Every structure is written in C-alpha cells, then in structure tokens.
Amino acid sequence: MCAAPVHKDQGRLRAFLEAEARAAGFDGLRITRPDQVREAGSRLAEFVARGRHGTMQWMADRLEQRADPARLWPQARSIVMLAMNYAPGHDPLEILECKSRAAISVYAQNRDYHDVMKGRLKTIAAKLAARTGADVKVFVDTAPVMEKPLAEAAGIGWQGKHTNLVSREFGSWLFLGSIFTTAELPTDEAEADHCGSCRACLDVCPTDAFPAPYQLDARRCISYLTIEHKGVIPAEFRAAMGNRIYGCDDCLAVCPWNKFARRASEAKLQAREDLRAPELAELLALDDPAFRAFFSGSPIKRIGRERFVRNALIAAGNSGDRRLVPPVERLLADDSPLVRGMAVWALSQLGGSERIATLRASHGPDSQAEVEEEWRCALTGTGTTAWRKKAS
Known part of the structure; x- marks a missing residue:
C-alpha cells in the first residue's frame, strides 16, 4: 500500500486549516489519530450490553465500526475534529416555568446543524485534499463515528459526567464534525477531565438518567424519550417531562463551565423566533x-x-x-x-x-x-x- 501523504510544512498546513475553519464559522479545530479512542469502544460495548441504548438498534448494529475508526476507513491516518459553538444568549431553563409553552432544546431552535456544518466541512476537506494530495471523508453525526471520544482525544474538550463534551472555552454547547484523511498530520494532546467533584449535571436530571457519573441510561433520558423513542412513553416519566417536547437541556445548562461560553454568532446559528417558546x-x-x-x-x-x-x-x-x-x-x-x-x-x-x-x-x-x-x-x-x- 502506498505511504500516506506527508505535507512538507506541517506548521503552515496547520495554520491553513485553522484559518479555513474560522472562515467557515467553526470555533475549534484539533487533530487526533484513529487509534486514540480504544477505551471508548469498551464503554460503548458495555452500554449496549446493559440495554441502555434502548431502541437505538443502529448503535448495536455497527458497534465494531463505532469502537474503532480504523474499521470505518482503514486508510485513514488522521482525524481533524471541528467544533461549532451554539451557546444560547439566555438561560434555556427559564422556559420550564412557562407551562403552556413548549420547551425545545437549544440546538433544535436553529437550522438542522447537519445542514449547517456538512457543506462547510466538505469545503475545508476539499481544500485539504487539494493542498496535500490526500483522500478525505467528512462525517457529521450520520455515520458510526464516536465524535465525543474523538474530540476528547484531539483536545477540544472532555466527556463530562453527563457524557456530553465539555470545553473550557465553550462549556457544554458544541456541535462536532470530523474530517478523516489519509494524510499524516501532527496531532494534539488529549484534554484532561476538569469536572472535579461537581455533580450539578447529575443532580438536575428530572428522571435520574445517570446510574453513575459518566454513565447514561438512555431509556430514562428525556432527550431519548422525546426524539428517539417511537412508541408510548412510559407513564412514570411523563410528569417529569414537564413541557419539554423536544430534547432536554437541563444537564447541559447547569454545567459551571458554561460561564466561559461566548454566545454563538447569530449569523451562524440563528434561533428561529417562533421556536424559542411556542x-x-x-x-x-x-x-x-x-x-x-x-x-x-x-x-x-x-x-x-x-x-x-x-x-x-x-x-x-x-x-x-x-x-x-x-x-x-x-x-x-x-x-x-x-x-x-x-x-x-x-x-x-x-x-x-x-x-x-x-x-x-x-x-x-x-x-x-x-x-x-x-x-x-x-x-x-x-x-x-x-x-x-x-x-x-
């Protein structure tokens, strides 16, 4: 097999990628390798074995590919992880007191983030391919890719006790996308866990969906129940749902690291006024x-x-x-x-x-x-x- 392309000036290539990412509206770019998330595979296997994925059979069907990015594309040598900040300019939990209005998760008040990000990722990937001669593939939450462990390995943030990614710059409000490439790129150090003794995200959960820190039982999660679950919602969880009709921001919104998050650019991710409190x-x-x-x-x-x-x-x-x-x-x-x-x-x-x-x-x-x-x-x-x- 041919050797992976190596760009002669890695520093200039890195600066080029970061400039392109900023121009496309991304707030963070870090690089890792496909073999840097091995422990995530065992955690995912346990999650599925315990049945905590609920009816999300797609997680079990392609478990091996999720656990090992090299199985998804064996030729990949580097993974460029990109993050887009969607921090709201208000407290998303205030709507929970307005019982006759619907609480919609912050991320869903905007355009579909898949549509927002994928075209921009493809543009950056195409420029990377043109500059290096490498092959590229783009993923945005639509393939068996474990974005959060990869983002942690790349240094964008760490998976908090609520299992979502947390950043010291953007708190819990980040969309993630990835560019897999056959190019050999210089990698970044993984981010350390900065949750400490805090358990705010665990304690606020209306349905006690966290069996332990860093563990989620999706079957009890309001986001899962309102989005992924197709049938009758168990009676025991209905009152706890309150007026949350699509997703749940509670564990994200109470994260103390959010105090460092800058409000997302309205031009980039503008919330629809009619979805703020319909x-x-x-x-x-x-x-x-x-x-x-x-x-x-x-x-x-x-x-x-x-x-x-x-x-x-x-x-x-x-x-x-x-x-x-x-x-x-x-x-x-x-x-x-x-x-x-x-x-x-x-x-x-x-x-x-x-x-x-x-x-x-x-x-x-x-x-x-x-x-x-x-x-x-x-x-x-x-x-x-x-x-x-x-x-x-």
Whole structure:
C-alpha cells in the first residue's frame, strides 16, 4: 500500500486549516489519530450490553465500526475534529416555568446543524485534499463515528459526567464534525477531565438518567424519550417531562463551565423566533402537512408529526392549563393511536372525571390496545404515578 501523504510544512498546513475553519464559522479545530479512542469502544460495548441504548438498534448494529475508526476507513491516518459553538444568549431553563409553552432544546431552535456544518466541512476537506494530495471523508453525526471520544482525544474538550463534551472555552454547547484523511498530520494532546467533584449535571436530571457519573441510561433520558423513542412513553416519566417536547437541556445548562461560553454568532446559528417558546395550543393543531411546513429545515421534522404531537400532548397534560382542553379533545379522534392515547392521558391530567366518562361514552372502545389502556387508567385514576427523584 502506498505511504500516506506527508505535507512538507506541517506548521503552515496547520495554520491553513485553522484559518479555513474560522472562515467557515467553526470555533475549534484539533487533530487526533484513529487509534486514540480504544477505551471508548469498551464503554460503548458495555452500554449496549446493559440495554441502555434502548431502541437505538443502529448503535448495536455497527458497534465494531463505532469502537474503532480504523474499521470505518482503514486508510485513514488522521482525524481533524471541528467544533461549532451554539451557546444560547439566555438561560434555556427559564422556559420550564412557562407551562403552556413548549420547551425545545437549544440546538433544535436553529437550522438542522447537519445542514449547517456538512457543506462547510466538505469545503475545508476539499481544500485539504487539494493542498496535500490526500483522500478525505467528512462525517457529521450520520455515520458510526464516536465524535465525543474523538474530540476528547484531539483536545477540544472532555466527556463530562453527563457524557456530553465539555470545553473550557465553550462549556457544554458544541456541535462536532470530523474530517478523516489519509494524510499524516501532527496531532494534539488529549484534554484532561476538569469536572472535579461537581455533580450539578447529575443532580438536575428530572428522571435520574445517570446510574453513575459518566454513565447514561438512555431509556430514562428525556432527550431519548422525546426524539428517539417511537412508541408510548412510559407513564412514570411523563410528569417529569414537564413541557419539554423536544430534547432536554437541563444537564447541559447547569454545567459551571458554561460561564466561559461566548454566545454563538447569530449569523451562524440563528434561533428561529417562533421556536424559542411556542404556544402548546398552536403545536397541537398541526396536521401532517402543517407540521412538515412549519419545521422545514429543522431537525424536529425528522421525528415526524406523530411523535411530536405525542410529546406536545404530554406537555399539555402537565400544564394545568384548562384552555388546552379543547385542542386536546379534538385529538381523541386523530388517525394515530399514539396521539389518541396521549390525548386521553393529557385530559386525565387536566382534570374532570365526569368529562372523561362522557368522552369515553361518546368515542366508544378503541381498536388499539394501547389506547384502551390509557382510557382504563384515565377512568380509574391509575397508571399515572409520576417519577420522583431519589433524595441525594
């Protein structure tokens, strides 16, 4: 096999890459090698073996490639990791007190970050290839690449106790992308762990999704439940979700390192004003065409209208706002059994046992067992026990 290309002036090449990264809107660039994340593979294997990946079967299906970047592309000699800051200019937890409005994770209030980053990465990669003669491949969270361990190995940050990447410059607010290349590039030192004795991210989690520091059980995570999980959300977690309808920023937002994060450039990642605190009533009224149109260009579109309205109905049930009863009642006749079932639950939480009985009589038995179970729980007042965090 031919030797990997080595650029004659590594210092100038590094300066070139950093300048191109800045020009493309990236806030950090570091370099590592494919063999620098071996321990991450064993941690991932244990995560999957314990079933903590939930229904994310894609993690198990390509486990070996995730564990070892060399299996994904054996010819790769260097990995350029790039980071883009998306720190908000406000406290993202304030919205949790506005019960009739929806809390959407900060990252999803912007354009889909895959679309924002991939084209820019391809531009940098093409220039790297032209200058070195090396082959390149670009990845942005759409291939079996473990971006966070690679970013740690490259020195961009470290994986905190919440398992997300933390940076001394940008806190917990970073998008990551990578350029794999056959070029031999000078590497950076790995970043050390700076979490210390802090456990703010662990203690704030509404559903106690961290079995131990640096471990996550996705099955309990609100981000997983609202985005990845396709079916009925277990009753024990619904009250804890509050008005979080897409993702959860709690563990990110309380990280003390965020005090060093500069607000992301509005020109680079501008949040949509209508996604900062949308009214639940408006979201509940979205049919499929309206959902697709409203979330065009947004990562939210990927979960589909059914899961999205499911999440909004849980938020409505937690709101205590009786004004939401009419739009929720209309969804009792929705085509989706998942939506119908969550509408039943939401109405049971908004109160009025007599009204529940009347609605049951008018709608009659449902053909789907999961919807019937929600009716049974609503009529008997069972099955709605909220998750209560363990005492610290």
